[in-house]
Structure formats: C-alpha cells, structure tokens
Amino acid sequence: MLRYIIRRLLLVIPVFIGVSLIAFLIMKLTPGDPILNVLGMQPTGDPSFIAAMRAELGLDDPIYIQYGKFLWRILQGDLGRSIGSNKPVIILVSEALPRTLLLVVSSMIVAIAIGIPVGVVSSVRQHSALDHATRVGSIFAASLPDFWLGLMLMMVFSYYLGLTPISGYGKPEHIILPATTLGIGLAGLITRLTRSSMLEVIRQDYIRAAKAKGMSERGVIFKHALRNALIPIVTVLGLQFGFLLAGAFFVEWVFAWPGIGRLAVQAIQQRDYPVVLGALLVTSIAYVVINIIVDIIYAYIDPRVQYE
C-alpha cells in the first residue's frame, strides 16, 4: 500500500512540470504588453521607467530562463506579484482558494443530498412514472449551463422572492445560490449513477438472502444495497472535482463570489498574468492532489484495486 502511494505521488512530478509549462507558455504568449496595461495602455510613459519595470519583472530574460526562474520560484511558494495591485500572488490565491474549495465542497453536499435519495427512490420504484421523471430530470439538470442557471436562480430567489442575497460573500446565506447552481448538474449525474448502481446491486444474491431472512425493505436498502452502491459514486465525486473547479469560474463570476475563478477572470481581463498564471496553476495542483487522494481512498474502499 505504501509503495502504491509513493508511486502515485511520483507520477505527480511529470504532470506538475507539464502543467506549469503549459500555464507558463499560455501567459507568455499572451498578446499585449503587461507594463503598458498597468500604465493604462499609454505607450508614452518614461522609457527608462518602463525599462526598469520590465527588468524588475524579469520580462527581458530569454523565455527558458524565465521558465526556470518561474519553476524555482513556485517551488518555494513564490508566485510573483500582481501587476495590477502589486500584492504577492500567493497571498491573493491563498485568500481565494479556500473560498472556492468551500463553494465546491458545498456544491458536492447539495449534489449528494439531492442525488442519492432521488436515485435510491428511482431504483426501488423502477419503471414507475417517478422513475421516468427522475431519469429525464437528471439528464436535464446535467445539461443546464451553470452561468445561465445561476442568473435564473438569482432572478427568482433573490429578486422576485427576496429569499437570498443577490451576490457577495461573508454571510452563510451568500453560499446558498452559488452552491446550488454548481451542485445541480452534479446532482443529476449522481442521481443517474445511484440509480444504475443500485439496480445492479439489488439483483445480487446477498440482497435476496437478506430479504429471505426477513429483513425489512428499508433495512435491505440502507444496510446492504446502498453501502455497496456507493463505491462508484465516491470515485465519480473525485473525478468531478475538476469539472466543479472549472464550473466555479463561471458561478463565481455570476455571483461575485471572491474565489479563485473570479480572481482569474478579472486578471485575464486586466492582463495581470502573474495572477492568471498563479490561479490556473494552483487550481490545477488542487485538482491533481484531490485526484490522488481519491485514488488512495478508493484503493482502501475497494480491495479489488491493484496496488502494483
């Protein structure tokens, strides 16, 4: 097991180098001069000041030196400074990342709270009208664009009904709409998975045996069927983490949630590329780390996973 974990961790190195290289190249190739952007798009500033600023930001070095310096710096946790606000990127990103993770985890809770019960009921009442409605509803939920759904929920619940704040951050009620928006698509997926996984499990012999010995239907479903049906759902939750992170970029933008997505989109619009770079890099690293954790958890849950 330890060897499996070490091997899995070693695989991160090439992925990390690749991800950092892609992130670096993306921003290096961005058109537009970041210095001129900071100075308000006026190429009339004092040339010596501009040159000094370029040198200070390392924009004059050859590109491979810039990448080498960049890689060395990020290994030390230094992601540079924001060109716009002059704050260290690591501070901006480390302020924003927990908020994004809070949003993503809350959306997972929403998705589980809706998806698992609905999926269980749908599988137990297979071929009923409820089952058909659930199947269509879940695929519909998974097809809704996050950014549009967010605007619709905002319009109905914040503007017309006045139940939730329109946008922002700080109070517990601020998270309700963003988390619901981000979670609904995943809820659709979990509903479908729970249903199909349950349908597979309830045909097994041990379920029949549990029923034959006189166990109640509720007991069979919750003690035996659901517990075994949960294994694939855990995996999918882990795999969906990356999609939720990407979705969070849009949802944060809609609800002005000050997470890493909003930080990145604002930075892209201001061509503040140390921030864009930092945000994309940290998001990707978070994604890779979560995937490893899921792999390891999965290896614990399911003894059939091979360690070698």
Next chain:
Amino acid sequence: MRPLKDLKKLLFGESSELSIIIEHLKSDKPALFGLAVIILLVLMAVFADFISPYDPNLQDLSRRLEPPSWEHPFGRDEFGRDILSRIIYGSRISLTVGVVVITISLLIGTALGALSGYIGGWIDLVIMRVADIFLAFPGLLLAIGLTAVLGQSIFNVMAALAIVNWPGYARVIRSQILYIKGLDYVEAARIMGASNARILASHVLPNSFAPIIVLATIGMGWAILAEAGLSFLGLGVQPPTPSWGSIIATGRDFIFRAPHITTIPGIVLALSILAFNLFGDGLRDALDPRLRI
C-alpha cells in the same frame, strides 16, 4: 414500398448491426426527442437567412429592451435588435464550433490513439503522458487560458477547445485498439500477410468507432456549452456577431429590467445540450450489446 425494403435488406442485411441500432433507437423516446431537436437546430442554422424574421444586427435604440410581443416573439435586446433572429443566427456559431471542435479532436485523437495503441512502446508512452498532462488540467480552465493567449475570436475558441478535447478521444481509441488487436480476426489478417497500415485502416479502426460515436455526440453538447461559456466571459465570439453565450452575457446587465434577454437564449442553449446528451445516451444504449437482451 417493397423494393425499398429489399434495398434496405440488401444494404444492411436482415439483422445487421446498423438495423439493430436503428430498431433500438426507434423505441427510445428521449433519444428520438434529442434527434428531433438536433435536426431542428441544423435546419435553423442552414436556413437562417430564410427563416430569420429580421436582420440580427439591425438596431432600433428607441425600442431597446422591449419584452416579447407578436412582432418580436422573443423581444428585443439592449440595442433594440430582434432576439429571435439573433438566436437563429447564433445557432450557426454553436453548431459550427461543435462540429469543427469535434472533427479536429477526433482527427488528432484517432491518429494519436491509433499510433499509441497499435505500435506501443515508447511512442505509446510519450503520447499517453502528454495526454495525461492535458487531462490533469481541468479542460475548460485550459481553454480559458488558451483563448486569453490566442486572442478572442471564434477560430481561437475552436482551436482551444480542440486542444483540450483530443486526449479523451485518444485514450478511448487506444484502449479499443489494444482490445481489438488481440482478437482472432486481426491475427488472421496478419497471417494472411496484411500490412500494419491495412490492418489498422480496414480491421481495427472501423471496429473501434462505436464508443467514439457516443463520445462525439455527447462532445457536441460539451463544445456548444464551452463556446457559450467562453463567450459569456467575453473570451469567445466578439460583438456584434450573435452567439448564445454573449447574448446571455449582455442580458445579465439587464436581468431584472428585461429578464427575457437572458432567459430565452439560455433555454435554447440548455435544450440543445440536452438534445445531444439524450441522443448520445440513446446511441450508447443502442450500441451496447449487453443492454439489448
């Protein structure tokens, strides 16, 4: 009727794979609904010039933000343009992006996946590690970064989406090929002296397309959603070209005063994605022999 039936029998056989799939799809109502919406979308995009009631870029500032009426069933936007016409023309953008992105991803993914799976060795190792790196990056985020680099245009959106999308296809093609190349009929072809290229082109690839068709159909929905998302963030199609995502984005500023601008294009977008998902799901069921019993 008879000659047509005979022709069908001649072409597809009594119980050929294709006829079984068609029969299966006929009884799958959600998939048929999806197909109907897809056909409608295609017709809308192809005949936009004929069915669009107004010029999508014709402004009338005196009647901006007008709600839906008989004259303008979907209302007018912030420049007084007819939203129905903009949605009709927007379908061209959505479908073009979908088709181009999926075609490029398929071409790259199939070529690299086939090489990787069939030749193996270090080529396999390199291609799959590169694919891993791409898959380690949440696709849409990479696309956001790439469109920021490449500049904001529809071509760059398509390029960015294709770049992030090919590794999925390469993976599937590779695993299919690894499975198929071990089967007896491939071995038989090899013994009969067929070259690698011939075996790959006429035996292995045609038999690995079933999962790819499903992936491509669902991928169309993803590409349409991704284009709309990028345009929503202002990274995609630039004004005044109508795109569903950018109509929703501009409507956002008027969401409480003129909710129709955001609501209606969003419904059209969601329906289109739903259609591709439903049809893709139906195809998956129809192509999976285990579900046919």
